[in-house]
Amino acid sequence: MFLAFDYYVTESSGHNSEYNWWFRKRPDLIEKYCTHGTGWNPGEYAYIVKHYARRARTWKREVQKWLDDTKPLPIERGHEYAASIANAYVGGDPFEFNGNVRNTGIITNLPADACVEVPVVANRRGFNPIHVGALPPQCAALNTITIAVEEMAVEAALTGDPKLVYQALCYDPLTAAVLSLREIKKMVAEMLRKNQDYLPQFKSIKI
16 A cells, blocks of 8 residues: 555554455455454454454453452553543643544545544643644545545434445445445345344334
């Protein structure tokens, strides 16, 4: 992707391949680009579901093991942002990080109010996003499609519109790379039917 679009991709290879068309549509591409990467979602079917199922069997034992350990807990600040943000907000040193905020004109060629990850300065005035301007068009295109899919999915969840779920998935890059429109429609109907008890806002699941 760096060679194609001229900008470095910060996400891990396995994870990044979930968000576009190019790598997970054939077994040979999955083997080449996903399987031997970071180990995060390496192209195995239902990988994350299996991971959660394993954790469901072991998490209680893991927590008890931590509680039974008599060694003092380390209190040094780690690499996560929370402690530094809290410290900055109560008057400590300002802290700059890449954070997720509403797009209030920060990235000028992405939709307004979309969630964008941009440089942010945390201080006693709160979160202060830094203006970015326009993304290169080849990068903006990739982001815009993802944002459109997410906005349609959110609207579908709020309104209970099953057709909008289908239309969102028609534009989802990974789904569209693998399935035809008719196959996507069948998949959405099956998913809505399977999860009907958990989605009461969908009075009908007919697409």
